[in-house]
Amino acid sequence: MRYDNETVLKAFRLYAELAQRGVVEREGLQLYLADDxxxxxxxxxxxxxxxxxxxxxxxxxxxxxxxxxxxHVSNEYLKKTYLHTKAVNADLYLLYVAVIVFVGAFYDSYQSVEPTRDFLPMDEWLGLVQERIEGLKEHDPEQLRKYEKEFSYNWSAIMEKWDAMDDIKETAKKQSGNTISRFSFMNTVRRFLLDQQLADEIGEDELVLTERAKIVVQRYFMELQHNRGILQFLYQFEEDRKNAEKTKEE
Structure with a gap:
């Protein structure tokens, strides 16, 4: 298809802004929607x-x-911007797990299309991450090593990182940002989500998914077989328990 010079320039200017900022609004959005x-x-x-x-x-x-x-946001950028100076890949993977758990908390399964809750308190999010870590511990060590190769995640190191953090909640708020605690780590993940416009704060320690996050989940995250496998793996034992309880009730 041949385009006239004016159309190409319009598209290039819009793409240049999109490439620089990652997002455009108002006139740029209207141009994208109105001009095929x-x-x-x-x-x-x-x-x-x-x-x-x-x-x-x-x-x-x-x-x-x-x-x-x-x-794509590089691992080195994430370490430098959001994690401590001695951060290793395990710290980064723990951040990814916390993000996956955050997203998963809004959906009743990894196959859901629409969120099933409105907001997520920080303390509940921390508890859900703890549940996922405990779920990882239920895997046989040999099976866990198999999944480490399959998903390129060092699950054992992730568990060790989480367990090594101080289990401090209330007092952590008064400590410095360098304090290695589960609460301070979750605040780091929260800052990442807010910076990337994947979450918004609606009250004290309460987060919601943004429209951007919902669209990414629907159009991209849920559709990738690799990501779907990670979600299914993380929530495997919870699903098994639910099915077992359902069978007992019947």
Missing amino acids: EVRGLIDQFAREVDCLAMTAGDQLLLIPLVRLSPF
Whole structure:
């Protein structure tokens, strides 16, 4: 398809803004929605850098689809920006698990399309992460090593990192940001979610999913077989217990 020069320039200016900020609103969103040719070019530009252009509420987003995309947030950036100076991959993977648990808390299963709750208190989120860690411990060590290879996650190191943190909640609020506690770690993950516009605060220590997060979950996260496998793995024992209880009731 051949495009006139004005259309290409419109699309390029819009894509340049999208690439720089990761999101555009108002006029840019309206142009993307109203002009089929501009939208086609934006989508093509996004595919060339292994990204997906998608609308979420009143925003147009640029979502990286693979780790090699130049727009993917690197592990080193996450360590430097959100974790402590001596952070290793296990710290980062624990952050990923906390994010997965946060998202999962809003859905009744990894196959859900719409959220089934409105908000998540911080203390409940911390408790849910604790449940997932305890669930990991129920796996046979040999089976756990098999899953480590399958998902490229060192589950044993993740459990060790979590267990090594001080189990402090109330007093952690008064301590420095460098305190290694579960509460301070969860605050770090919260800051990451807020910075990435995946969560909003609606009250003291209460978080909600943003429209951006819901769209990413529906259009991307839930559709990848690899991510779906991780969710199924993390929640496996909970599902087994639910099925066992259901069988007893019947």
